[in-house]
Amino acid sequence: MIDAATSGEATAVPADLPAFLDLENCYQCGKCTAGCPVAERMDVVPNQLVRLAQLGLVERARRAESIWQCVSCQTCSTRCPKSVDCAAVIDALRQLSFEKGDAAGSQRRTVLFQEAFLRNIRRNGRLNELELVGVFKTKAFLDDLSIPFLFKDAMLAPRMRAKGKLHFKPDRVKDGGVLERMFDRCLRQA
Amino acid sequence: MTEIGYYPGCALHGSSNDYETSARACLAALGVQLREVTDWVCCGATAAHALNHKLSVALPARNLALAEHDGFREILAPCPMCSMELLKARQEILADEALRAEMSSLVELELRGGVNVLNLVQALQSAGIDRIKAAVKKPLDGIRAACYYGCLLTRPPGVVRFDDPEQPRSMEAIVGALGAKTVDWNYRTECCGAGLTMANEETVLELSHRILTNAAAHGANCVVTVCPMCHVNLDMKQADIERRFNAKHKMAIYYLSDLVGLALGLSEKELGIDRHFVART
Amino acid sequence: MARVGVFTCWCGENIARTVDVERVTEDVSRLPGVRCSVHYKYMCSDPGQALVRERIAADRLDRVVVASCSPHMHLKTFRRAVASAGLNPFLLEMANVREHCSWVHHNKEQATRKAVDLIRMSVERVKHNRPLDPIRVPVTRRALVIGGGVAGIQAALDIADAGYEVALVEREPSIGGKMAGLSETFPTLDCSQCILTPRMVEAGQHPRIKLYTYSEVEEVTGYVGNFEVTIRQKARYVDVEKCSGCGDCWNVCPLKKNPSEFDFGMGFRRSIYIPFPQAVPARPVIDKKTCAKLIRNGCGLCEKKCTRGAINFKDEDRLVKEEVGVVVVATGYRLYSIGKQQENGKLSGYGEYGYGQYKDVIDSLQFERLVSASGPTSGALKRPSDGKEPKTVVFISCVGSRDNAKGIPYCSKICCMYTAKHAMLYRHKVHDGEAHVFYMDIRAGGKGYEEFVRRAIEQDGAHYHRGRVSKITEENGKLVVRGADTLAGVPLTIEADLVVLAAAMRPAAGVETLAQKLNVGYDEFGWLLESHPKLRPVETNAAGVFICGACHAPKDIPESVAQASAAAGKVAVLFANEELSRDPEVARINEQTCAACYACRRACPYHAIEAAEVRSPKGAFVKNTARVNPGLCMGCGTCVAVCPSKSADLDGFSEQQVYAMVEALA
């Protein structure tokens, strides 16, 4: 654990990250970063995220924009010579970030999208794409007031409709109550 | 006719309904009937595992329990994301008795973890490659396919336990049995950007562009996938990719079941290929 | 009735300060069987020892107890003393009244009583001591060396130069091992063949070395000093005696495109071939898997061409027996095979590196052949795919090493050094070329090693990147290497013409089977186990079997050679006598009462107990029994403890001796 006084940052208690992540196994070979399809775009690359977590600098790690750039392709975890589940580390960081509700600036859209996705499932049980797009676009617009983004893909809709790929009638599950309760219990525990 | 359980997942009931049409038609031609899991729910996808771990186990667990309740021993989940999430939840439940009990209570159904989950390649394999080969009516001799596995069909290997995660060959084996050629290329297991299509389009366009470029460079005239998300990114977004990178791809993107279906003599319409954005030229 | 003499030592003040030595002497003199009880200032001094000798003679003592310091200090001293008085040295006991009494207790009364107790226990014990004579095992002063690489050659030459005969068994057609194929060696960059081939010739011509090339050890029986080894000489189809090595045969062989094992597939050989020009013996073999004559009775050109009639297509494997006193194992290593499932099913390989798929992704031994002056390209650096000179080469360390998930957890130790050498050699050959090295840590502990690596970086301009490579793909004739530089925190993509993988080291194939034949232990990876990692590094737990070189663990040439000479030294020590003299405190079995349950055989750490039969003088079978081989027994006594009928006993620590001590306490 790095002393907060020397690092100049508040350090998280290790309990913030689950023990099954075996962070101490990482020897920083960088194979995760080497294979990551989006590492070029990242402010903090995967091996650095694991390193920050190892040092207990979880706060700094979860504020990295890169955790929301991750495409969850599992390449890092698959190739890790020490079997550290790097993708799960990133998931854990995202979960923390979500709980605190303070995800980083330029990646907020991704957070909003995932949040909207989850709400959508909660309500319908299954994804309603039109509703998701509507809710997400609105939220994103309210967040960053970007008009181009709001209307982006608007042209795709008629083509999708023409191809029979848009459904206006939501595909709902019958037993919605159980889903409500599941969401309640899971989110409350978090 | 044999009947197996079927977990379509949201995509196949949404904008990837062409995949559902294709998978159903193709398997029916091979004598496999799909019966949907009663009242299935979304697997949670990236949203669940990125935001809440418990939910990312509970949602697939609910589906596994529903499938058990229906009496299935095996279900097909054509979407690799769904099938990976289902398998991961199953693995966690089987490894941890306390978790199993907790999940049973959470999903309000007794959960034993006894249902196996197949991806589409496995469903075709169990139908029998020899059988497929024998049933070919129209060999696909003009096809030079780049078989595209994407991320989650083979990863994480400890969860999905399917083929070699680095050098998979199972799709090639099936496509080869249809009389088509397959190309050796480099992006078979690279990611297309997956579910970030909406939220982070730039990433998706770039990754998908690389995939299409590499497939063409290795002589492919189509890309074959089993993933609805990959299909969306490579097919539906192809025009955007071309605009963004000022390139011409014109690369047809098929589901594996499309090719099998075509070879078995089904029509493009029967397989939903007419609903793809990019037509084969 | 025993006649015991007890000699109590003052050890100056060391004992006498807290133990009333005079009272002890007095009390002890009254113990049954004690004929003499005396004390002296320094029992271990010359006059002290003289006192012991005098009293033995004067009192006709047949047992002696010296009450002084720890037996670990002076047991040998006093054994010699009683021996010089004509008493069997094993009829001596010591009572430790210093370390275990006077030095650790302050109360004189208590210490004195304890000293008497300790001596009484020893007196009772010594009454049951038996005279023992050192065990003598005849020694066949002839050595078997398994493996003809640099370690095996060194060991064989050293043993032979010490004056003993050596049988050197090598499974390939020539000795030389891996080193014969190396280019130049770190950290001096001297040519590997230049230093090794003279040694190979020396071994080949040494009057006391018998070479068995193209041969393998089939069976080993016996024990230290007396092994019988069966060697399988594989059919060579060439009569080594008749052949002159002229080369006419292989020059006419039409089958030119067999991948050369010696070149690791970088070059080709004929179906009748010598693996490399400097091979010892310089005699060809016929590869029965590809020879047209042997497969389908075609061709036969070599036979027609040979003027000495040395070709024999009817040749068969032969079994030869050798009697030797010791075995030196020097079976070396092989590289981790990259890319796919390994034969043990455990390691899943490195599919992401495209080894075996892309021709220009090669392993480190293949690279050695590419840059070797005697290699298939005569040292010109040409990449395998198109023969072009690579302008960018990427070297990757730790392929398989330090990889718990896909490879092996240990460090292969030599890769950092040879990778630096590779980068250096490449830059020496291709001045405008770029050398990139991906590494995790640089491990350069050794004389001149760190300087060598720095030279590769600072003088020869190799680019070092701290990170692993995740994937290699081939695009437009270039190998796209996707790595990372963790120091900069960036992913790094390099387009290379050639990639060299520093594959992990593993023990040679089949070493476990050999180890089982020799009763030598091995770890989960197959590395052979030394008897003690610090004090007995070349011995094994099988007496008379030594190990050296890379069969023990990854190691470089200097270490292998040093270990080989160490093993040879151990052999010479063992051969210094015609007989092995061993400590006689070993186990024995009462064969009459032994129930032959063989619990002892199971428990014996030294495989010193075997199943045997008791036979009548006329040879009729009487019963089964366990039997101790005193040549192998090390005297731990585990057999005694597990024997339910106590038919097993241990001389020196026999049941009677130990019980006598316990009973003396009552």
Place this chain on the structure above:
Amino acid sequence: MSETNGFEPKIVAYVCNWCTYLGADLAGTNRLEYPPNVRLIRLPCTGRIDFNLIVKAFEMSADAVLVSGCHPGDCHYTAGNYHARRRWMLFRPLLEALGFDLRRIHFTWISAAEGRKFQQVIAEITESARKLGPYRPYEANGESKWRPAGLPPPKRRSGDDASLRTTARELLAEGKAGVVIGRGERGPVLARKPEDADRLTWNGASKIALTAYLKRKEVRALGKPAIVAGPADLRALNVLEQESQIRREDIHVIAAEGPGAAPPDFSDLDALLQLEPGERMAYWAGEFDRCVKCYACRQACPLCYCERCIVDKNRPQAIDTSAHARGNFAWHITRAFHLAGRCVGCGACTRACPAGIDLRLLNQAAARAAERQFGYRAGADPKAEPLVGVYSLTDKEEFIG
């Protein structure tokens, strides 16, 4: 000292030559003072230290015993300490079942460098022995009213007697077997002639385990034996095969069932272990008081096959042969421990005992440890590696200090 009334315990320490003995030497060299109560007995290795030595030390007025050797991985002989550890793992449960005060037996690993540890261990052991007071071997405080439920009634065997007799008759008639060993209505039957076969029955009686006949010279003289084996007999045959006492091809086995997969019934033992140690000791003291050392238990046992039993060995007399408490305890501890990891639970010892002592309870103490700690059931598999004479690096050693 005041609370111990000046009592000074006698402590015997069996130590290995290479680690603990040298550790004690180092304590001396460093002048580390410790109580003078301990008497070291030097042995080459803990592998050499047999449980009989511990029993003997207590008989010889020791109040506590220490066994100490090299730490795991450091054994001078590679593995002697592992073998010792394995044996103590089985020996301790046996002492526990007897109600022996385990606080009087100590196991430690002390290396040659641990002079300080040696000093501390001796100090602690001495202090604890002082507190425990003098040890009086096997002396019981009062009586125990506890009684085991006893052997369950024999299960009815499902085999068909008629076909059993036919098989036996044919074997004898065709000369394929010289004798058929089986059970009759009133006891064991050694059928030698075809007509004797009619006396055989699956549900007969025999106090002695049938396999015990296999080792008898007079039976061996009759030619190739056939044995009518129930599940316990089959298990015994398996153990005998594991221990190289028989070769299966030399014996005709007539069986109607397998060796049985059901877990043994430990309910009596469990009940015994519910008692306070003192009452357990009182129970056994009362039981062994009736023992007359007739050795019927040994004769009846399918696995007591030594040609000369350790109890018949003098020089040294490891086991007190008197039929008093000491000798009886020593004998029964030895008998039970020699069956550790071997007893197949046939109950012959209990049935054979003329004094009615339920001896199988003692065997079960080790059998239960074998089952719980190693997942090992004696006689389940003739190819299994036996439990004693082997070791595992992962053997539990929480009782070793």
